[in-house]
Amino acid sequence: MANAAAASFSKNNDDEIRIMVNSIEKERVGVCSLLSVNSIFRVPPLIRKLRPEAYTPQLVSIGPLHYNEEHLQLMQSHKLRYLNHFLDRQKGKKTLDDYVKAVSEVKEDARKCYSETTGKGFQEDEFVKIMVIDGCFILEFLEINKRRERDDLVSNDLLYWEILQDLINLENQLPFCVLKCLYDKTYEGLSTPNTMSQEIYESLLRWFVEEFHGPAKFPSIQFPEGEPKHILGLLQKVLIKSSTRSRKESKMELDRTSCASKLKGAGVKFQKAETSLFDINFDKGELTIPTIVIVDSTEHILRNLIAFEHYQEETRFFSIYATFMDGLIDTHRDVELLEEEGIIENKLGNPEDVVTLFNNIVKHVVNNDTYFSGVIEDVEKYQKKLWNRWRESLIENYFNTPWALISFIAALFLLIFTLGQTICSILQVVWTKP
Structure with a gap:
């Protein structure tokens, strides 16, 4: 009896351990071994709380991190409409099956781009679905923008600018490998003048670069080499690439100067x-x-x-x-x-x-x-x-306001006048001496 009870206890204990192991295994699946392979992150809480709206998509969710948020659900129907437009432009050359298959082949690389697991609601098929719909939405949005076609979203300035800003949010990025595979599948077998990066650069980033430099300075911007991580990463590369000068560095950690x-x-x-x-x-x-x-x-x-x-x-x-x-x-x-x-x-x-x-x-x-x-x-x-x-010191104490300047001039004039009177008195005494 004792042996049977011990064996039963051991079996139950083994079962509990196996349940816990299976639970941990499920949680660790999809987590990358190295943070260095990630490129899409949650913004650190200390930074986010200073201005939450700067990091949260306001109109359209891209990727899994904000997918289920209620205020972004209205755009889901627009995404599907854009997907229909995207497929219609293929005129039967490519089907939805082709695009789903293409994204499935890069899904593991795409998952590694995210620094956190995408939650229980995003299993493999759901993740691929998000990548396909959101990727096609971005490509169609860029195409409509490039052709300057009339569209409910593009013709509405407020919606258009909100979408552009949402596409720059760090937490709202799509891995570039997904965009590239969709783009390559679309133009498979065709001779295209531009790479995927250049298409996005020319269709979307012109506006963001002009935000910093102004239209007149835009031609000096240089296109970077190498594939970026995502659209925000492309903007980063474009702006940094244009900085080519070598500079003198100090061993001291100096990051601020006087005003x-x-x-x-x-x-x-x-x-x-x-x-x-x-x-x-x-x-x-x-x-x-x-x-x-x-x-x-x-x-x-x-x-x-x-x-x-x-x-x-x-x-x-x-x-x-x-x-x-x-x-x-x-x-x-x-x-x-x-x-x-x-x-x-x-x-x-x-x-x-x-x-x-x-x-x-x-x-x-x-x-x-x-x-x-x-x-x-x-x-x-x-x-x-x-x-x-x-x-x-002179400027800060005496010339920082008009009244201070007037006071300084008045004091200087009084000093000169007093000095002049003193000199005249001395000269008068000298001249009148016998």
Whole structure:
């Protein structure tokens, strides 16, 4: 009896262990062994809570992370309508079966792009379904935009811009391998002038690049080599690729400089540059900074680029750029100064909005990069020269307001008048001596 009871207990224990093992096995399936293969992440809570709407899709969900959110369900019917348009354009050459099969072949690579499991509701077939519908929606949206065809979404400016911004959200990305396989299947056997990356670049990213540089500067943007991770990654590559200058770096971790008005007071001259955002240089008292256009979507784009960089070990270009600009901008006077020099084109209207943008955008962002450290070190050395420090102090204390300037001139005039009277009195005494 004792042996039978022991055997029964052992069997029950083994069964419980097997149940737990099976449960763990289910949870660990699909989780990548290395974070470095991921490219689509949840934004860290500390960063997200500062401006949640900048990271949450407002109109259309792309991929599994926001798929079931109630406020995005209205667009699901539009996605299916776009899928129908996409298939109709194939004129029987390619079927839905062809596209589902193509995506199924890259599904494992696509799953690895996400940093977290996609939940119990997204088994293999459901995941492929999302990839196909969302991928075809993006390609058809780009095609309609490229052809400038009339469409309920494209012709409605408000919806159009909201979709564009949603396509830039880090949490709302589709792996580029999915877009590429759908694109390649569409043009299989045909001679196409552009690659998938160039199609997206020309159809969609022109607007986002112009957000930073302005239309006149767009032709200088260089197309990057290598396949990006997703659309946000392509935008990152396009903007970084245009920065080609080598720069002097300092061993010191310097990421901030004095504000623009203080630097001007110390004799620093500001000069706008017709180059990439990151080509900031200092030479012989002149700080050269490329022009940035500040519009309603600038903060949205920058925040998602910075969030994407948060998980990368490479140079965090947008984080260090935003930190550098945050150092330059303390008050509306700094914004107005940079506007006068053509470094900022403020389409928001109120300079205080630009101050708020840069002062808040780098909160909770870790930045230990030394990319601008050489520039900042040279600026600090120039600023600390004796005459420049005197000049800065003089301007800050006496020339910072019209009344202070008037008071200084009045005091200077009184000093000169008093000194003149003293000299005249001394001369009079000298001349009248026998």
